[in-house]
Amino acid sequence: MNFLLAVVLLGAAPRFSYPPQMDGARIETYKTVGDTKLNLYIFAPATAKNAPAIVFFFGGGWTSGSPQQFEVQCRRLASRGMVAITADYRVASRHQVKPTQCLADARSAIRWVRANAARLGVDPKRVAAGGGSAGGHLAAATAFISEFDEPGEDKKISATPDALVLFNPALVLAPMDKLNLDKSFGARVPEERLGTKPERISPAHNVKPGGPPTIIFHGRADTTVPFATAEAFTAKMKSADNRCELFGYDDQPHGFFNRDPWQQKTLMETEKFLVSLEWIPAK
Secondary structure, eight states, X not given: OHXXXXXXXXXXXXXXXXXXXXXXXXXXXXXXXXXXXXXEEEEOOTTOOSEEEEEEEOOSTTTSOOGGGGHHHHHHHHHTTOEEEEEOOOOHHHHOOOHHHHHHHHHHHHHHHHHTHHHHTEEEEEEEEEEETHHHHHHHHHHHOOTTOOTTSOTTSOOOOSEEEEESOOOOOSXXXXXXXXXXXXXXXXXXXXXXXXXXXXXXXXXXTTOOOEEEEEETTOSSSOHHHHHHHHHHHHHTTOOEEEEEETTOOTTXXXXXXXXXXXXXXXXXXXXXXXXXXXX
């Protein structure tokens, strides 16, 4: 099952190395678990001051993957005035963890950025989370699920993002009314693999009012995480009066955003979304 998930939810092509090699990225350790140091790879304007930030989480079925997956997005958004960060987190193949622990790491990363906002030149009230596939799941889950937070962290510092930028994210991990999951990702992940009951770590099942503004990019031909799951999540968000924009791309499969022209197209829409939030200036 772990190998299957790593393949079908990869969301990160083999060209992404681990450990990641990204010239010019500043590396900071946000969390240490035993002998494992988890790093953030930071791309920032030379004189960042009270800038918006975004933290990306890579795809890989919570089993593999590399922070390098979001290097292009980080460089682009840093050029637009943001502090753009791509995060490492524990995965099953390297650390024998379950998605609940992956989520704990993702929440730790958001909390660390806020705790260090002044030193990083970040506005703590404008910290977004982003990610693809399983990383998109983690980003969305940071907004709505807090029960798996790492013990001992300062819970007075919020780990909830102020916006979400999601690429073919896994948003539905348990059955939902009027949604057929028979052949989709949500039907293939058992409780013992997730580390908890699926609905407890499923973003769509935990949506509530007051959620962050969200943009989702999803291939309509995605057979790994079907487009219908993104539609179901979007409907739940809107019913809770949360802003959620869904962009569907005809004939595109899972992980399409990793290659051009789709990488550039989704980046352009991401910039428009951030302009609408008044986080970055319009070109």
